Amino acid sequence: MPVSRLSAFVAAAFLSTVATPVIAQQAEENHSTLTIGGGAAMIPSYEGSDDYIVTPVVQVVGKVHDFAFWSRATTLYLDAIPNTDPNGLDFELGPVVNFNRNRVSRIKDDQVRALGKLDTAIELGGFVGIAKTGIITSDYDSLTFNVAYMTDVNKAHGSYVITPRLEYFTPLSVKSFVGLSASADYVGKGYGRYYYDVTPTGSIASGLPAYAGASDDSGFKSATFNLTGGYSLSGDLRRGWAIFALGAYSKLLGDYKRSPIVALAGSSNQWTAAIGIGYTF
Template identity: 60%
Template structure:
């Protein structure tokens, strides 16, 4: 069975994730791909200001147990991938470190900066998914669906985040592939209150209006789509050097989009772009 390779947008702050296990053959029970590059992302979730940041990501497997990073998140698939019919069942732990608004340097908007920093959140949980290789265009394309659930254990927002996603990847040749990722984020009431509400003190400091509806109830925070492409520099996507490019769009939803942090100081429309290079061992 042929394994997939994709470059993803990741967490709610649009942290880039680079997941390039480039078409590693099933008989290769251990592989590793390291990717580095640069990403153009919003300065915080809901911002209309952008910044460029470096990225370092990895994906691989050890004796058929797969692992990958997505931005500052790590996923480990506890079910070995040994199914010869192209079916891949995923189940395992994940941990994500959320840096959204944790540094004043990362917040370009003066009003949002005046609201103060947020603590770094450490979200721990798990994921479940299913993938199938050989679906539409060839014996090597891949369609998968995954849901991750994680709760903050560091005492920052103290809530939970649910992240469903559907991904499709297809090779165009032995040296080129393209992929599409559709995703959404569902956040708890505590998450909404922590990042999107503006209390009286915050309004006085920032000039933004008071807003307390983001934590009324849990709900979908955003939806998004990401298009990725890759080109081998070694003549074979399964090994050696490759170039990757990504473009993504997401839209803030509901009470989160109505928050002054987004509607006044930022934008509902969120964009991301990235270029990177990876090496598969």
């Protein structure tokens, strides 16, 4: 998972976990809501690194006249189907855009840095999904499944990313909540070639062995799991200040984890820890 995607993952934990129970609880009374939050996260310095950096995350999530929107670090989602079902069933469909900055800056490993910095990939596409509130623990817990498809329109990796995601969030009270999620990234050949292969020229510059295995075929690149939680400082998650925390684990898979960038210079095991604060209007 690249730095931008890790940051997005962190921000999703901060705000999507809050937004789901909060918006659900506000649904009967407010058709427009806004949560603004930010914090700091410790993440790998690039996708597959075993060196860690601290990065800020600033996010927004909410709805305007029942049309939901949310950002995940450098990714923005807009649900074009209004959330109006009185039974808590929500169909999701809309555009998504991401600015993928993996290996653009802050590369701590000397060998990987010697391969050269990469260009920002502008990934544009859409997502579709379904969500339901009132599943297990209360009228306000939520289960969501969606799939996003994005393709690089900036011709950096020049390929695509497909991300299925399953999320469950439940408020423990009006003051606190917990959330669990699992997701995976399925990528095209160009993605593997751009971020994981080592060319003969790159091998000479970095000392890493040449590698072309990641561009042989498309496939599942990584799987990610996270646990999140939050607590209201104002006594009610539906308004005011709240603090959030996250712990996440991502595992690189297949030919991607066998790349020298990961196997020799980094690690296929990727960890994330974060803390943040947000305000709901």
